[in-house]
Amino acid sequence: MPLTLNNVSAAAPDDPNRRLLSDVTLTFEDGTVTLLVGHTGSGKSTLLHLLAGMRPPSSGDIRLDDEPLWRRKRVIQPLLLRLGLTFQFPEQQLFARSLRQEFGYSLRPYGLTAQEKEQRIRSACEDLGLGAAFDPDRSPFALSGGQRRRLALATTIATSPDWLLMDEPTAGLESAAAKELLRYIQARRTAKGGMIIATHDLDLFLPLADRVIVLDHGTIAADGTPAALCANPEPFVQAGVGLPSCVLLSHALARNGTAVMDEGKLSPEDLADAIAERLKERHCVTVKSAPPEEHLEGKPKIESPSDEATLLASLPPQSQAAGLSQESAHPPATANSLWYRLDPRTKWLLYLFIVIGTMLQSSWLGLASAALPIAAAYIGLSRSALLGAAKLLKPLAWFMLISVGLAGLEWTASGSFPFVGFSPEHALATGLNVFRLFLITLASYWFAAATPYGRMVQGLAWGLGYAKRLRLRTDSFALAVSLMFKFIPMIVREWQRFSDIVRARGKAAVRPGAVRGRDMPALVVPLLLALFHRAEEMTAALEMKKIGRRTALLGHTESLRLTRADGIAIFSGLLLLGGLAVLRG
Numbered sequence: 111m112p113l114t115l116n117n118v119s120a121a122a123p124d125d126p127n128r129r130l131l132s133d134v135t136l137t138f139e140d141g142t143v144t145l146l147v148g149h150t151g152s153g154k155s156t157l158l159h160l161l162a163g164m165r166p167p168s169s170g171d172i173r174l175d176d177e178p179l180w181r182r183k184r185v186i187q188p189l190l191l192r193l194g195l196t197f198q199f200p201e202q203q204l205f206a207r208s209l210r211q212e213f214g215y216s217l218r219p220y221g222l223t224a225q226e227k228e229q230r231i232r233s234a235c236e237d238l239g240l241g242a243a244f245d246p247d248r249s250p251f252a253l254s255g256g257q258r259r260r261l262a263l264a265t266t267i268a269t270s271p272d273w274l275l276m277d278e279p280t281a282g283l284e285s286a287a288a289k290e291l292l293r294y295i296q297a298r299r300t301a302k303g304g305m306i307i308a309t310h311d312l313d314l315f316l317p318l319a320d321r322v323i324v325l326d327h328g329t330i331a332a333d334g335t336p337a338a339l340c341a342n343p344e345p346f347v348q349a350g351v352g353l354p355s356c357v358l359l360s361h362a363l364a365r366n367g368t369a370v371m372d373e374g375k376l377s378p379e380d381l382a383d384a385i386a387e388r389l390k391e392r393h394c395v396t397v398k399s400a401p402p403e404e405h406l407e408g409k410p411k412i413e414s415p416s417d418e419a420t421l422l423a424s425l426p427p428q429s430q431a432a433g434l435s436q437e438s439a440h441p442p443a444t445a446n447s448l449w450y451r452l453d454p455r456t457k458w459l460l461y462l463f464i465v466i467g468t469m470l471q472s473s474w475l476g477l478a479s480a481a482l483p484i485a486a487a488y489i490g491l492s493r494s495a496l497l498g499a500a501k502l503l504k505p506l507a508w509f510m511l512i513s514v515g516l517a518g519l520e521w522t523a524s525g526s527f528p529f530v531g532f533s534p535e536h537a538l539a540t541g542l543n544v545f546r547l548f549l550i551t552l553a554s555y556w557f558a559a560a561t562p563y564g565r566m567v568q569g570l571a572w573g574l575g576y577a578k579r580l581r582l583r584t585d586s587f588a589l590a591v592s593l594m595f596k597f598i599p600m601i602v603r604e605w606q607r608f609s610d611i612v613r614a615r616g617k618a619a620v621r622p623g624a625v626r627g628r629d630m631p632a633l634v635v636p637l638l639l640a641l642f643h644r645a646e647e648m649t650a651a652l653e654m655k656k657i658g659r660r661t662a663l664l665g666h667t668e669s670l671r672l673t674r675a676d677g678i679a680i681f682s683g684l685l686l687l688g689g690l691a692v693l694r695g
């Protein structure tokens with residue numbers, strides 16, 4: 111059951127020109143444990159998500175058992191059932207009201223009998239050493255961070271996937287729980303399938319890995335056995351990955367004339383044995399072995415940045431620079447278009463001008479004239495903003511058509527069959543109003559897409575400052591607007607999270623960002639609860655900031671600066687508003 115990637119690339123969701131992975135070709139063989147390592151932002155999670163069928167590659171193909179994972183932009187569901195992904199942050203993976211429901215949701219796509227389900231849950235809990243905290247009726251959100259991590263792992267393990275893909279599985283886990291996980295990995299590797307683990311914890315995972323892939327800025331920097339990579343750790347250093355403690359210790363020993371490096375000792379136990387051997391050879395001293403359990407307790411505490419620095423110093427200068435860099439080579443999506451560069455106050459004014467101009471129109475000609483500048487404003491928006499607008503347009507266009515159709519219907523109580531007529535006049539009158547609403551929505555979307563939230567708030571704060579000077583009461587308005595601005599992205603994020611859950615755990619063959627209708631009953635209540643929870647957190651944060659007690663609510667306005675381009679844009683906006691006002695007359 112090999113899992114293969116052929117020339118796979120992945121683009122950033124918000125910018126198709128930014129590559130998160132470039133031309134990756136890899137084959138993962140059955141029964142192997144592969145580690146994905148690399149600096150923060152090197153593309154480990156992106157690679158895992160591609161392998162788990164969570165998102166399609168922008169080019170290249172991914173195959174399981176030589177069958178393509180994606181066909182015509184749809185993931186193949188039977189293959190999806192054979193892959194299990196645990197998320198980097200377990201709280202993003204959990205949503206249900208009880209532990210029982212969490213397991214139930216993950217196992218639902220597998221069509222198991224109640225007995226089989228029970229058996230799978232029991233076995234997953236045993237594998238991870240889950241104890242009394244795992245009362246099936248308990249809420250997952252009443253668990254500690256480490257317990258949630260174990261629950262998230264257990265719900266994935268219970269599905270018995272051929273390929274287990276784990277993103278930072280030990281983050282937040284205490285040493286005992288991490289050991290249970292290691293035992294599970296050891297036991298599973300001979301049973302079936304394979305495992306791919308994205309991790310920064312080389313000390314823990316390196317001894318049991320068959321292969322290590324070092325990612326650097328979305329490309330494969332090195333690919334080899336742990337022993338080979340540790341014997342030649344330059345790729346680790348160049349990719350900005352911290353070296354495993356055993357490697358640092360081996361190098362330090364080598365500098366002091368005790369060579370244990372070539373033996374590829376990756377675990378503290380093996381390294382300790384090798385050191386003891388050398389000591390015995392040299393001085394004929396008797397070294398007493400510690401009992402095996404003590405060997406297992408935790409990782410060695412070797413804090414030797416100087417060793418890593420020494421290793422680094424022995425590398426060429428360009429390697430050192432690359433090794434120390436923890437930053438992604440991909441710059442953040444730069445928005446060079448004029449819209450993104452304008453001062454937010456200018457965009458507020460343009461938005462108000464176009465909304466007022468549109469509201470003034472009462473004819474199709476007037477609305478068509480208002481539609482032109484709105485359409486022109488979309489030129490220069492990023493591709494993802496345009497895609498977002500297209501998504502918004504579709505339901506809006508349906509809403510318009512249905513409203514117009516319904517408004518035109520006329521019921522005739524008397525007369526001949528079919529008793530229903532159609533009045534184009536009524537339909538057009540409604541169409542005019544709905545089209546106005548449509549244009550205002552488009553203008554609002556443009557404003558939101560062209561202005562980051564923080565800048566939008568700054569612009570508003572500036573306007574409200576003037577209103578305050580005129581002794582107008584603005585606090586409640588400012589609070590409402592601020593909450594609204596914060597709440598909308600929050601809803602979008604939560605929706606995105608539920609879409610991830612539906613694909614990774616519900617095994618739904620839907621596109622990223624989509625949710626199946628049949629999942630809605632299971633998701634609606636948790637989604638609302640999650641939103642209430644976030645709202646509660648936000649209220650607490652506002653309370654802590656003493657918002658509403660005469661404190662500045664909407665941020666600072668010092669960084670605002672009007673340029674010549676802003677002047678031209680405001681002047682053009684005023685001309686446009688004047689033109690639309692004349693058209694109305």
Ligand SMILES: Nc1ncnc2c1ncn2[C@@H]1O[C@H](COP(=O)(O)OP(=O)(O)OP(=O)(O)O)[C@@H](O)[C@H]1O
Nearest residue numbers: 122123124130149150151152153154155156438440
């Ligand atoms: N939804 C997204 N939209 C835009 N860029 C993204 C998105 N998700 C990830 N990226 C970018 O993709 C790059 C790779 O991210 P990824 O999460 O795969 O890195 P990683 O190696 O797993 O990092 P870490 O070790 O911190 O988890 C980063 O530069 C990140 O900013």
